[in-house]
Amino acid sequence: MIGQSTAQQIVSAVRDVCGYDINYISASGIIIASTDEKRIGDYHEIGYRAARTGETLEVYDNHTYIGAQKGVNIPFSYHGTTIAVIGITGEPDEVRRYARLALRIMELILRERDLDASRELKKAEYSYVAKTLVQNGAISHEYLQDFLKQKDLKFDDRYQTVLISLQNPGRTGQYTMLENRAETMLSGIHHSFFAFEYPDRYILIISEQACREQKQAVREFTGIPAKVSVGSAHRLAHIHRSYEDAQLAMKSGNEMFTEFDNLYTELLFSDLSYHVREMFLQKTVRKINEEDQKLLKIYYDCGMSLKEASEQLYIHKNTLQYRLERVRRKCGLDPRNIRDASVLITAMRLADTLTEH
DSSP states (O other): OOOHHHHHHHHHHHHHHHOSOEEEEETTSBEEEESSGGGTTOBOHHHHHHHHHOOOEEEOSSSSSTTOOSEEEEEEEETTEEEEEEEEESOHHHHGGGHHHHHHHHHHHHHHHHHHHHHHHHHHHHHHHHHHHHTTOOOOHHHHHHHHHHTTOOTTSEEEEEEEEEOOOSSOHHHHHHHHHHHHHHHTSSSEEEEEETTTEEEEEEEHHHHHHTHHHHHGGGGSSEEEEEOOOEEGGGHHHHHHHHHHHHHHOOSSEEEGGGOSHHHHHHTOOHHHHHHHHHHTGGGSOHHHHHHHHHHHHTTTOHHHHHHHHTSOHHHHHHHHHHHHHHHSOOTTSHHHHHHHHHHHHHHHHHHHO
Protein backbone atom coordinates (compact mmCIF):
# COMPACT_ATOMS: atom_id res chain seq x y z
CA MET A 1 0.00 0.00 0.00
CA ILE A 2 1.20 3.52 -0.85
CA GLY A 3 0.41 6.20 1.70
CA GLN A 4 -0.73 9.71 0.81
CA SER A 5 2.66 11.17 1.73
CA THR A 6 4.57 8.87 -0.62
CA ALA A 7 1.98 9.37 -3.35
CA GLN A 8 2.31 13.15 -3.04
CA GLN A 9 6.09 12.80 -3.26
CA ILE A 10 5.66 10.85 -6.50
CA VAL A 11 3.35 13.36 -8.23
CA SER A 12 5.53 16.29 -7.16
CA ALA A 13 8.66 14.58 -8.52
CA VAL A 14 7.00 13.86 -11.88
CA ARG A 15 5.67 17.41 -12.25
CA ASP A 16 9.12 18.85 -11.49
CA VAL A 17 10.34 17.02 -14.59
CA CYS A 18 7.47 17.52 -17.06
CA GLY A 19 5.73 20.66 -15.79
CA TYR A 20 2.17 19.26 -16.07
CA ASP A 21 -0.33 18.52 -13.29
CA ILE A 22 -0.07 14.92 -12.10
CA ASN A 23 -2.64 12.71 -10.33
CA TYR A 24 -1.98 9.57 -8.34
CA ILE A 25 -5.12 7.44 -8.68
CA SER A 26 -5.69 4.37 -6.54
CA ALA A 27 -6.78 1.04 -8.04
CA SER A 28 -10.31 1.86 -6.84
CA GLY A 29 -10.36 5.10 -8.87
CA ILE A 30 -9.85 7.66 -6.09
CA ILE A 31 -7.32 10.48 -6.56
CA ILE A 32 -5.29 10.26 -3.36
CA ALA A 33 -2.53 12.71 -4.36
CA SER A 34 -2.37 15.46 -6.95
CA THR A 35 -0.42 18.59 -7.85
CA ASP A 36 -3.91 20.13 -8.26
CA GLU A 37 -5.00 19.94 -4.61
CA LYS A 38 -8.69 20.52 -5.31
CA ARG A 39 -8.90 17.19 -7.13
CA ILE A 40 -7.67 15.10 -4.18
CA GLY A 41 -10.47 12.76 -3.05
CA ASP A 42 -12.37 12.88 -6.35
CA TYR A 43 -13.43 9.75 -8.21
CA HIS A 44 -11.58 9.31 -11.54
CA GLU A 45 -13.58 7.06 -13.86
CA ILE A 46 -10.95 6.57 -16.54
CA GLY A 47 -8.29 5.97 -13.90
CA TYR A 48 -10.41 3.18 -12.47
CA ARG A 49 -10.80 1.62 -15.93
CA ALA A 50 -7.07 1.83 -16.60
CA ALA A 51 -6.37 0.04 -13.30
CA ARG A 52 -8.90 -2.70 -14.13
CA THR A 53 -7.69 -3.32 -17.70
CA GLY A 54 -3.97 -2.67 -17.16
CA GLU A 55 -3.96 -0.50 -20.31
CA THR A 56 -2.92 3.10 -20.83
CA LEU A 57 -6.05 5.17 -21.57
CA GLU A 58 -6.16 8.65 -23.10
CA VAL A 59 -8.85 11.31 -22.66
CA TYR A 60 -9.39 14.00 -25.31
CA ASP A 61 -11.97 16.25 -23.58
CA ASN A 62 -12.96 17.25 -20.06
CA HIS A 63 -16.59 16.08 -20.11
CA THR A 64 -16.76 12.46 -21.25
CA TYR A 65 -15.73 10.67 -18.05
CA ILE A 66 -16.55 11.35 -14.40
CA GLY A 67 -13.74 13.25 -12.65
CA ALA A 68 -11.41 12.97 -15.64
CA GLN A 69 -9.74 15.70 -17.66
CA LYS A 70 -7.79 15.62 -20.90
CA GLY A 71 -4.62 13.64 -20.53
CA VAL A 72 -2.93 10.25 -20.37
CA ASN A 73 -3.56 7.66 -17.63
CA ILE A 74 -0.89 5.00 -17.16
CA PRO A 75 -1.39 1.95 -14.90
CA PHE A 76 1.59 1.13 -12.70
CA SER A 77 2.42 -2.41 -11.56
CA TYR A 78 4.77 -3.22 -8.69
CA HIS A 79 5.76 -6.75 -7.70
CA GLY A 80 3.31 -8.05 -10.31
CA THR A 81 0.25 -6.13 -9.05
CA THR A 82 -1.35 -2.97 -10.46
CA ILE A 83 -1.28 -0.63 -7.50
CA ALA A 84 -2.13 2.72 -9.04
CA VAL A 85 -2.62 4.84 -12.14
CA ILE A 86 -0.59 7.94 -12.90
CA GLY A 87 -2.62 10.60 -14.70
CA ILE A 88 -0.83 13.37 -16.61
CA THR A 89 -3.19 16.27 -17.32
CA GLY A 90 -2.86 17.97 -20.74
CA GLU A 91 -3.23 17.40 -24.44
CA PRO A 92 -2.49 13.67 -24.96
CA ASP A 93 -0.20 14.36 -27.93
CA GLU A 94 1.87 16.69 -25.71
CA VAL A 95 2.01 14.67 -22.46
CA ARG A 96 2.23 11.16 -23.93
CA ARG A 97 6.03 11.33 -24.16
CA TYR A 98 6.24 11.71 -20.37
CA ALA A 99 4.38 8.47 -19.64
CA ARG A 100 7.44 6.20 -19.51
CA LEU A 101 9.39 8.79 -17.51
CA ALA A 102 6.56 9.03 -14.96
CA LEU A 103 6.59 5.25 -14.47
CA ARG A 104 10.38 5.24 -14.06
CA ILE A 105 10.31 7.99 -11.42
CA MET A 106 7.57 6.17 -9.54
CA GLU A 107 9.53 2.91 -9.64
CA LEU A 108 12.70 4.57 -8.31
CA ILE A 109 10.84 6.23 -5.43
CA LEU A 110 9.15 2.98 -4.40
CA ARG A 111 12.38 1.01 -4.63
CA GLU A 112 14.07 3.55 -2.37
CA ARG A 113 11.15 3.27 0.04
CA ASP A 114 11.50 -0.52 0.07
CA LEU A 115 15.25 -0.23 0.70
CA ASP A 116 14.62 2.10 3.63
CA ALA A 117 12.08 -0.34 5.05
CA SER A 118 14.55 -3.20 4.61
CA ARG A 119 17.25 -1.24 6.44
CA GLU A 120 14.89 -0.50 9.32
CA LEU A 121 13.96 -4.18 9.58
CA LYS A 122 17.64 -5.14 9.71
CA LYS A 123 18.32 -2.53 12.37
CA ALA A 124 15.41 -3.86 14.43
CA GLU A 125 16.74 -7.41 14.10
CA TYR A 126 20.30 -6.40 15.05
CA SER A 127 18.93 -4.47 18.02
CA TYR A 128 16.83 -7.42 19.20
CA VAL A 129 19.75 -9.87 19.03
CA ALA A 130 22.32 -7.52 20.59
CA LYS A 131 20.11 -6.42 23.48
CA THR A 132 18.89 -9.94 24.20
CA LEU A 133 22.46 -11.25 24.34
CA VAL A 134 23.90 -8.52 26.59
CA GLN A 135 20.91 -8.82 28.92
CA ASN A 136 21.41 -12.61 29.05
CA GLY A 137 17.89 -13.14 27.75
CA ALA A 138 16.44 -16.21 26.07
CA ILE A 139 16.92 -16.51 22.31
CA SER A 140 16.34 -19.45 19.96
CA HIS A 141 19.63 -21.20 19.18
CA GLU A 142 18.49 -21.98 15.62
CA TYR A 143 17.46 -18.36 15.05
CA LEU A 144 20.77 -17.09 16.45
CA GLN A 145 22.78 -19.50 14.29
CA ASP A 146 20.94 -18.33 11.17
CA PHE A 147 21.43 -14.68 12.15
CA LEU A 148 25.19 -15.18 12.68
CA LYS A 149 25.51 -17.00 9.37
CA GLN A 150 24.04 -14.00 7.56
CA LYS A 151 26.66 -11.80 9.24
CA ASP A 152 29.50 -14.25 8.49
CA LEU A 153 29.97 -14.84 12.23
CA LYS A 154 30.47 -18.08 14.15
CA PHE A 155 28.70 -19.06 17.35
CA ASP A 156 31.80 -20.62 18.93
CA ASP A 157 34.06 -17.59 18.39
CA ARG A 158 34.90 -15.17 21.20
CA TYR A 159 33.27 -11.74 21.15
CA GLN A 160 33.65 -8.37 22.84
CA THR A 161 31.14 -5.67 23.68
CA VAL A 162 32.01 -2.09 22.79
CA LEU A 163 29.98 0.78 24.26
CA ILE A 164 29.92 4.10 22.39
CA SER A 165 28.41 6.96 24.38
CA LEU A 166 27.78 10.13 22.36
CA GLN A 167 29.12 13.19 24.16
CA ASN A 168 26.51 15.79 23.29
CA PRO A 169 23.71 16.75 25.71
CA GLY A 170 20.12 17.12 24.55
CA ARG A 171 18.22 15.87 21.51
CA THR A 172 19.22 18.62 19.06
CA GLY A 173 19.74 18.72 15.32
CA GLN A 174 23.45 18.41 15.95
CA TYR A 175 22.77 15.34 18.05
CA THR A 176 20.90 13.72 15.15
CA MET A 177 23.93 14.39 12.95
CA LEU A 178 26.11 12.63 15.53
CA GLU A 179 23.77 9.62 15.52
CA ASN A 180 23.85 9.42 11.73
CA ARG A 181 27.63 9.66 11.69
CA ALA A 182 27.96 7.03 14.42
CA GLU A 183 25.65 4.60 12.62
CA THR A 184 27.51 5.08 9.34
CA MET A 185 30.78 4.28 11.11
CA LEU A 186 29.26 1.30 12.91
CA SER A 187 27.94 -0.11 9.65
CA GLY A 188 31.50 -0.03 8.29
CA ILE A 189 32.93 -2.24 11.05
CA HIS A 190 33.13 -5.82 9.81
CA HIS A 191 32.12 -8.99 11.67
CA SER A 192 29.90 -7.13 14.10
CA PHE A 193 26.36 -5.91 14.75
CA PHE A 194 25.01 -3.13 16.94
CA ALA A 195 22.01 -1.71 18.76
CA PHE A 196 21.05 1.75 19.99
CA GLU A 197 20.53 2.06 23.73
CA TYR A 198 18.46 5.10 24.70
CA PRO A 199 19.26 7.90 25.25
CA ASP A 200 22.78 8.26 23.83
CA ARG A 201 24.64 4.97 23.64
CA TYR A 202 25.37 2.24 21.09
CA ILE A 203 26.16 -1.40 21.89
CA LEU A 204 28.53 -3.02 19.41
CA ILE A 205 29.12 -6.78 19.53
CA ILE A 206 32.23 -7.70 17.57
CA SER A 207 34.38 -10.81 17.23
CA GLU A 208 37.57 -10.70 19.28
CA GLN A 209 39.75 -11.03 16.19
CA ALA A 210 37.87 -8.29 14.33
CA CYS A 211 38.16 -6.01 17.37
CA ARG A 212 41.94 -6.42 17.33
CA GLU A 213 42.14 -5.84 13.59
CA GLN A 214 39.80 -2.82 13.61
CA LYS A 215 40.79 -1.22 16.90
CA GLN A 216 41.75 1.99 15.14
CA ALA A 217 38.28 2.19 13.56
CA VAL A 218 36.75 1.71 17.03
CA ARG A 219 39.05 4.39 18.49
CA GLU A 220 37.93 6.86 15.83
CA PHE A 221 34.52 7.13 17.51
CA THR A 222 36.21 9.35 20.10
CA GLY A 223 36.44 12.00 17.40
CA ILE A 224 32.64 12.25 16.94
CA PRO A 225 32.96 12.95 19.94
CA ALA A 226 32.02 9.81 21.85
CA LYS A 227 33.36 8.02 24.89
CA VAL A 228 34.27 4.42 24.05
CA SER A 229 34.77 1.42 26.33
CA VAL A 230 35.72 -2.14 25.37
CA GLY A 231 34.69 -5.16 27.43
CA SER A 232 36.59 -8.41 27.89
CA ALA A 233 36.33 -11.29 25.39
CA HIS A 234 33.84 -14.13 26.00
CA ARG A 235 31.95 -16.81 24.17
CA LEU A 236 28.71 -15.45 22.76
CA ALA A 237 26.71 -17.34 25.40
CA HIS A 238 28.48 -15.21 28.04
CA ILE A 239 28.63 -11.92 26.16
CA HIS A 240 26.60 -10.31 28.96
CA ARG A 241 29.79 -10.48 31.06
CA SER A 242 31.64 -8.51 28.42
CA TYR A 243 28.80 -5.96 28.49
CA GLU A 244 29.11 -5.64 32.26
CA ASP A 245 32.87 -5.19 31.91
CA ALA A 246 32.39 -2.52 29.24
CA GLN A 247 29.96 -0.69 31.54
CA LEU A 248 32.52 -0.79 34.34
CA ALA A 249 35.21 0.48 31.97
CA MET A 250 32.90 3.29 30.83
CA LYS A 251 32.29 4.28 34.42
CA SER A 252 35.85 3.89 35.66
CA GLY A 253 37.91 4.99 32.69
CA ASN A 254 39.20 8.54 32.66
CA GLU A 255 40.04 8.62 28.96
CA MET A 256 37.77 8.84 25.91
CA PHE A 257 38.87 5.29 25.02
CA THR A 258 39.09 2.67 27.78
CA GLU A 259 39.67 -1.07 27.63
CA PHE A 260 38.53 -3.22 30.54
CA ASP A 261 41.65 -5.38 30.22
CA ASN A 262 43.82 -2.33 30.97
CA LEU A 263 42.06 -1.41 34.23
CA TYR A 264 43.73 -2.15 37.56
CA THR A 265 43.03 -0.01 40.63
CA GLU A 266 39.85 1.22 38.91
CA LEU A 267 38.38 -2.25 39.39
CA LEU A 268 38.83 -1.92 43.13
CA PHE A 269 37.33 1.56 43.20
CA SER A 270 34.20 0.48 41.34
CA ASP A 271 32.91 -1.62 44.26
CA LEU A 272 33.75 0.81 47.05
CA SER A 273 30.87 2.57 48.74
CA TYR A 274 30.90 6.35 49.03
CA HIS A 275 31.50 6.06 52.79
CA VAL A 276 34.53 3.77 52.39
CA ARG A 277 36.03 5.99 49.68
CA GLU A 278 35.66 9.11 51.78
CA MET A 279 37.10 7.42 54.86
CA PHE A 280 40.14 6.25 52.88
CA LEU A 281 40.72 9.71 51.41
CA GLN A 282 40.30 11.41 54.80
CA LYS A 283 43.05 9.21 56.22
CA THR A 284 45.42 9.92 53.33
CA VAL A 285 45.46 12.68 50.71
CA ARG A 286 42.81 14.86 52.37
CA LYS A 287 45.44 15.59 55.03
CA ILE A 288 47.78 17.23 52.54
CA ASN A 289 47.20 20.21 50.28
CA GLU A 290 47.04 20.38 46.48
CA GLU A 291 50.63 21.61 46.20
CA ASP A 292 51.89 18.57 48.12
CA GLN A 293 49.85 16.25 45.90
CA LYS A 294 51.34 17.77 42.75
CA LEU A 295 54.81 17.28 44.22
CA LEU A 296 54.06 13.63 44.99
CA LYS A 297 52.77 12.97 41.47
CA ILE A 298 55.98 14.28 39.93
CA TYR A 299 58.07 12.36 42.48
CA TYR A 300 56.29 9.10 41.67
CA ASP A 301 56.29 9.76 37.91
CA CYS A 302 60.09 9.99 38.24
CA GLY A 303 60.22 6.55 39.86
CA MET A 304 60.89 8.06 43.32
CA SER A 305 64.21 9.44 42.05
CA LEU A 306 65.17 12.49 44.12
CA LYS A 307 67.53 13.71 41.40
CA GLU A 308 65.01 13.55 38.52
CA ALA A 309 62.10 14.89 40.57
CA SER A 310 64.09 17.84 41.96
CA GLU A 311 65.20 18.75 38.42
CA GLN A 312 61.61 18.70 37.16
CA LEU A 313 60.48 20.76 40.14
CA TYR A 314 63.44 23.16 39.81
CA ILE A 315 64.32 22.76 43.47
CA HIS A 316 67.31 21.38 45.37
CA LYS A 317 67.27 17.74 46.44
CA ASN A 318 67.39 18.81 50.10
CA THR A 319 64.32 20.99 49.56
CA LEU A 320 62.52 18.01 48.05
CA GLN A 321 63.56 15.85 51.02
CA TYR A 322 62.19 18.50 53.37
CA ARG A 323 58.85 18.64 51.57
CA LEU A 324 58.51 14.86 51.50
CA GLU A 325 59.17 14.81 55.22
CA ARG A 326 56.52 17.50 55.67
CA VAL A 327 54.02 15.21 53.88
CA ARG A 328 54.95 12.38 56.28
CA ARG A 329 54.30 14.61 59.29
CA LYS A 330 50.92 15.72 57.93
CA CYS A 331 49.41 12.35 56.99
CA GLY A 332 51.55 9.80 58.83
CA LEU A 333 52.61 8.08 55.59
CA ASP A 334 56.20 8.32 54.37
CA PRO A 335 56.24 9.00 50.59
CA ARG A 336 59.77 7.49 50.41
CA ASN A 337 58.68 4.16 51.86
CA ILE A 338 57.49 1.77 49.14
CA ARG A 339 54.56 0.47 51.22
CA ASP A 340 53.33 3.94 52.19
CA ALA A 341 53.98 5.17 48.65
CA SER A 342 51.59 2.55 47.22
CA VAL A 343 48.89 3.77 49.60
CA LEU A 344 49.42 7.41 48.63
CA ILE A 345 49.46 6.62 44.90
CA THR A 346 46.22 4.67 45.23
CA ALA A 347 44.61 7.49 47.22
CA MET A 348 45.58 10.11 44.67
CA ARG A 349 44.28 7.91 41.85
CA LEU A 350 40.97 7.48 43.68
CA ALA A 351 40.72 11.24 44.29
CA ASP A 352 41.33 11.91 40.58
CA THR A 353 38.66 9.38 39.64
CA LEU A 354 36.07 11.03 41.89
CA THR A 355 36.95 14.48 40.54
CA GLU A 356 36.64 13.36 36.91
CA HIS A 357 33.26 11.70 37.50
